[in-house]
Every structure is written in C-alpha cells, then in structure tokens.
Amino acid sequence: MARNKIDIDEVLESEFKLEYLMRILAYVKPFKKTIVLIVILLMLTGIANIVNPEIVKITIDKFIPNKRIDFILLAAFALTATTLLTSLITKYKITAMNNVGQSAIAALRKDVFSHLQTLPFSYFDNRPHGKILVRVVHYVNSISDLLSNGLVNIITDLFNVLVLVAVMLAVNWRLALVAMSPFPVFVVIIVLMKTSLHRAWQNYSAKNSNLTAYIQESISGMKVTQAYSRENCNQGIFHDMIMDASEKWMKAQKIAQAIGPMVDLASIAATLLLYIYGIRNFDNGITIGMLTQFTIYVAMFWNPVVNLSNQYNALTTASAYMESIFDLLDEKPNVKDADDAVDMPVINGDIEFRNVCFAYEPKQMILNNVNFNVKQGETIALVGPTGAGKTTIINLLSRFYNLTDGTIFIDGIDISKVTLKSLRRQMGVMLQDTFIFSGTIADNIRYSKLDATEQEIIDAAKTVCADEFIQSMENGYDTQVNERGSRLSAGQRQLISFARALLADPKILILDEATSSIDTETEMALQKGLDRLLSGRTSFVIAHRLSTIKNADRIMYIDKGRIIESGSHDELMKKQGAYYRLYTAQYAFLDE
Numbered sequence: 001m002a003r004n005k006i007d008i009d010e011v012l013e014s015e016f017k018l019e020y021l022m023r024i025l026a027y028v029k030p031f032k033k034t035i036v037l038i039v040i041l042l043m044l045t046g047i048a049n050i051v052n053p054e055i056v057k058i059t060i061d062k063f064i065p066n067k068r069i070d071f072i073l074l075a076a077f078a079l080t081a082t083t084l085l086t087s088l089i090t091k092y093k094i095t096a097m098n099n100v101g102q103s104a105i106a107a108l109r110k111d112v113f114s115h116l117q118t119l120p121f122s123y124f125d126n127r128p129h130g131k132i133l134v135r136v137v138h139y140v141n142s143i144s145d146l147l148s149n150g151l152v153n154i155i156t157d158l159f160n161v162l163v164l165v166a167v168m169l170a171v172n173w174r175l176a177l178v179a180m181s182p183f184p185v186f187v188v189i190i191v192l193m194k195t196s197l198h199r200a201w202q203n204y205s206a207k208n209s210n211l212t213a214y215i216q217e218s219i220s221g222m223k224v225t226q227a228y229s230r231e232n233c234n235q236g237i238f239h240d241m242i243m244d245a246s247e248k249w250m251k252a253q254k255i256a257q258a259i260g261p262m263v264d265l266a267s268i269a270a271t272l273l274l275y276i277y278g279i280r281n282f283d284n285g286i287t288i289g290m291l292t293q294f295t296i297y298v299a300m301f302w303n304p305v306v307n308l309s310n311q312y313n314a315l316t317t318a319s320a321y322m323e324s325i326f327d328l329l330d331e332k333p334n335v336k337d338a339d340d341a342v343d344m345p346v347i348n349g350d351i352e353f354r355n356v357c358f359a360y361e362p363k364q365m366i367l368n369n370v371n372f373n374v375k376q377g378e379t380i381a382l383v384g385p386t387g388a389g390k391t392t393i394i395n396l397l398s399r400f401y402n403l404t405d406g407t408i409f410i411d412g413i414d415i416s417k418v419t420l421k422s423l424r425r426q427m428g429v430m431l432q433d434t435f436i437f438s439g440t441i442a443d444n445i446r447y448s449k450l451d452a453t454e455q456e457i458i459d460a461a462k463t464v465c466a467d468e469f470i471q472s473m474e475n476g477y478d479t480q481v482n483e484r485g486s487r488l489s490a491g492q493r494q495l496i497s498f499a500r501a502l503l504a505d506p507k508i509l510i511l512d513e514a515t516s517s518i519d520t521e522t523e524m525a526l527q528k529g530l531d532r533l534l535s536g537r538t539s540f541v542i543a544h545r546l547s548t549i550k551n552a553d554r555i556m557y558i559d560k561g562r563i564i565e566s567g568s569h570d571e572l573m574k575k576q577g578a579y580y581r582l583y584t585a586q587y588a589f590l591d592e
Contacts, residue, residue, distance in 0.1 A: 354406055370563060
C-alpha cells in the first residue's frame, strides 16, 4: 500500500541547536526578576548546605570526643534550621516557577495559534491536520517542565557544583581529587550518548506525530469508516502505529535511563576510593570527621550532577519538540500583506482578471491566461466540469492563494497591493466545504460580524429561509450545535453558512455550491431572498444545479483552466456549445 502523508516521518535536525534554547528563553524574559530572586535564594541555601558537612566534621572530631553536649545540640539546631530554610525556599521556588512556566507556555501557545491563522490554505492543504495539532498541544506541553523548573535548576546546580568543588579543594585538595576522579569518565560517556539520545527522542516525536495525525483523521472520518466496515483494518493500522511509537519510546528511555545507574556507579566508586585513600592516610592530617565530611561532599557533588544529567536528558527531549514548534513558527506566510500595502477603500464591485495564471504545483497549471471583466452589481455564474478551475477563480479573488502570473483588480486596484483584512472584510464567502463551529446557532451566524444584533441575525436567517427550522429547535437561535454541525442536516448547515455570509453585508458575494444540499422546495423560496440580496451587489456563483444560475447576468463556462464560453443563459443556449450540451444533458437526465 502506498504511504500517505500521515505515516511519513517528519525530518528534524540531528543536532540540538542553542538557537532553540535562546528563543525559548525569550518567553521567560518578562519574569526575569522572579527568576533572579529564586536563583539567589537557591544559591544561598546551597552555600548554607555546603557548610553543613563542616559542622558534622567539627562535631565528630571535637564536640563528641570532648562530650560538649551544648555544642552538639547547637550543631543539631543549625542543621535543622538549614533543612527547614531549604524546604521553605524550595516550596516558594516550585510555586513561583510553575507560574512562570505556565505563563510562558501560554504565551508560546498563543504565538503558535496566532501564526497558524496567518498561514495560507496551501500550508494546510499539504499537511495532515493532526500533525499540526500535536505541535500546538502536545509539543508545547512537553517543554512546560523545562520552563517551569529546568532552567532555574540548571543554573543553581551548576553554581552548587562549582562552589562545592572550590570548598573541597580548599579543605583538602587530595581528597577532593579522589572524590571527583570518576567525573571525567562520566562526562565522556554523556558526550558520546548525546547524539544518540537526541536522535532517539526525535524518532519518537515523529512517530507520536504520525499517531496523533491518524487519530484526528480517523475521528473526522468515522462515519465513512463504519459505512464501509473498515474498523478492523483501521485498528490494524492503529496498532502498527502504536507499536512504532512504543518501540521508539522504549529505545529513547533505555538510553535516557542509563544515565542514572552510571551516576550511582560513579558515586559509589568515588566513595570507595575516598575510604581507601582516607584509611591509608590517617597519619597525614586526615581525621574521621574529615573523611565523613568528604563522604557527605561526594553525595552533595553527585546529587547536582544527577540533576544536571536529568536536566540534560529533559533538554535533549525538549529540543526535538522545540525544533518542531519553531519549524512551524518559521513557516513564512506566502500570502501576506505587501510591505507597502494600504487598506482597500470601500469597494464598489468592478472586477478585472488580467492574464491570470495559477498552479497549485509547479508545471501543473490550473488556470491559463484567464481574462474577464465584471461590472459593479453583476452576478457571474461559473460552470464547467469538476477540476476545471471554478473554485480556484474565487479563491484567487479572495487572495487565499498567490497568483502564479497576472493581476486581479477590484475597482482598478491591484488586490496584491492592499491589506488582506481590508479586502476580505468587504467580501462574503460561502465555500463548498460548509463548516459549523461548536456553540449556538446564533454564534455560528454571528461569526462573520461579531457586533451583529439579534435582529440582524434573525433577518439574515429569514432571507435564506433558515428561520423556520431554527425556531423549531429546542432553544431556537440559542440551540447548541456540535462541531461540524453533526446535529444538523447538510441542507441546514448550508443555510446557516449562507446566513453567516449574508450577515457580513459584503460588497462582493461568493457562493460556491451554496444550494447543493438544499431541497428543491427550499431552493425556490431561497431564490426569492437571493434575488433581493444579489441586486446591486457583485456576485460570483458556482453551481452544478444549472436551474439556480439561469438568471445570472453572465455565465462563464470554464474548462481546462480557460473560459471557453461567456454570456447569458439565453445567449449560450442559442450558441448550442458546451453550456448548451451541459444544460440539455442535465435536464435530459432529470427527465428520465
């Protein structure tokens, strides 16, 4: 079976880039005062904790032999106070940094979502939507811990290690070197593991992305799946994808979890070497208290090393996710405002296509040198075979895609020179793919005009003959509908979408198969409202049901990306060309 875009792994960089970390740090920059305070407090507790082994040493070497109970109690009090202080500061750090991390994650997710809305149709045409969804939700969540605790812990653990090393060297440099002797070997192993660990998490990230994309597609297509009894086949595909993701996860975990035991072995080896060296050198100024002190130092040295290795593991994991997130954020919108773009003035409705060419893919032209003029208030119907380029024409007029060549003018203004918002807010578009959002019916109609009054919503619904069925529902216009309008029939969804387009009171109205799912009786009632609406408004109508476009001012027959016929219904019928053959064939089919 040929592979589709869902099970093709995303290709990510093989190495972690510091650039990703610096870009993530920008999201915590607004909280730098809080972070600096926490770092300072943690450093102070780190210094206080480093003093503890010295207290233990003095207690063992002096207070206990001299039976100084008062100093022993004082030492115990100091150790207890340090422990309580550390606990309080740690609690504050966790609370404060979780707030910082979640605020940063919210800002990052907002940037991702905002950027998604600037990307053109072509970006979504070429990618499974589940692979986009996993970046916005799962990948962003996966770097939450890095922002909440990881960055602060890295700074403080590094500080603690450096201070501890300095203290150990100052107390007894020979014991210090013995205690740290396994460290170079540990560093070499970590460096050797770095690339394989990063690649392992990248591989899991890719498989998890495939899995999410397949789940999203399966849910969207569940009705088709059950209609064709594909459940068992789909379960098999899903099982294979789960196994792929699980295998990659286990491989990444095996590499990641190897770090902990290596740290434990290094710590045990350091303690053993310390005891051997200390026992052999009791006569050279090394006391039991000092040996105990360095035993504690070893644990204190390797604890932050363990933390740093864990943070390195988390950073490596997060880097694969950051790469995917920034890959999305770095996607350049190719349909965007020009640097010198100006707002579109109030549109009258004169339109010109001049030598327009367009291709979705290189060397596969959809439109070839299309030229036509439309006067203000005209209704233009586009007909022709599937794939001829009808929907492409209205997509280009709305600037959903960039032209391959040529120019489109509205009122003599090149639409590539005006801002997208100022152009589109004066256009009403009802696309072939009717989409109903979760929420109330009123919310769905109001989608095109957020400040619309209740009466304006009702008037729009009445114009398109939707008011009657809406009023018959349990809560009328406040009735909740599910995502994609699963509670509604196809015809009802189209009528609501129609009302949404009309509510915007557009200067240019685009209807792509607007009545394809509406029954004949409703269509006849709707046509009266449309006639009033289309009057004085420049409109483009695409319809395979030719009865709906007979009254258009002009009908253009599109075939293979060219306009091969243009005229009124009567004019084209007299020519007995392509439109005539299409019209007579359709009615001959209906008469049978």
